[in-house]
Amino acid sequence: MTRENHLMKVSAQEAHEATNTLEKLRCLILTKGYDSVLQFGKLLRRHEREDKHAVTKEELSDIIKEYGVEFSEHEVDELFSTFDKEDVGIINCEEFLIKLRPEMSDERKHVVEEAFNKLDGSEDGVISLEEIKSRYDSSRHPKVLSKEATEQDIIMHFVTNFEGGVHPDGKVTKEEFMDYYSGVSKSIGDDEYFTTVVKNHWIL
Known part of the structure; x- marks a missing residue:
């Protein structure tokens, strides 16, 4: 599972x-x-x-x-x-x-904010899906390592989480970024592991 x-x-x-x-x-x-x-x-x-x-x-x-x-x-x-x-x-x-939102510890919030700020080069509180595609490192994703999926599969799945649903606009706000990772956080019990996952994906 x-x-x-x-x-x-x-x-x-x-x-x-x-x-x-x-x-x-x-x-x-x-x-x-x-x-x-x-x-x-x-x-x-x-x-x-x-x-x-x-x-x-x-x-x-x-x-x-x-x-x-x-x-x-x-x-x-x-x-x-x-x-x-x-x-x-x-x-x-x-x-x-x-x-x-499911509550995140300060440590978790900090690493998610760090990732968002890295992507938000213009510091306007919004990042584009193209920026996500170009900077998201899926090479260490468990499904890539087990050869269940390719790096491109993982990237597209991740981007679809933001682009899918209601009225896609090609942009991701800080609030939306936090909303997504609050769900991921809920599934991971260990702070250190959660931090490692986020840092690996965004090469922090």
Whole structure:
């Protein structure tokens, strides 16, 4: 069983045992794999109100349904109320996504930010898919070493995680980069190993 498949299986079990609606939604999203938080985040940002970067409860409910996870209206009500503490009828999308991401240790966040900053030569908070293709080192990927896949296969799969899903734009923001690696991080228990994986891929 791959790490990703293990993540999906464990997340399904944890969803049944979740003690609050945010934790349950996080687990249900992770049952779709490494890039699930990234893809859910893209979907949420596509629906957000541009003037406020926010969504209503009804919009959040529609987004969860569109993403394809089972979540009751009662659970949406409970989840929404935890973020809409002042009862204004909207919640901030970035605040919501920050809480939704699986938590990473400071050490893990640091190495992911280091990788993103290396790619973001213009320091504008956005990197292109072409930059990712040209700098992602897949030669030490386990599937390449075992000859299950070629380096090009791995690169294209990685890029597709960012380009796929809803309305691809050819650009990756820091938030999207963090969303992706939060899913990867959830599947790796050891900080040192996670750090090694990221450093090897981006030659840090």
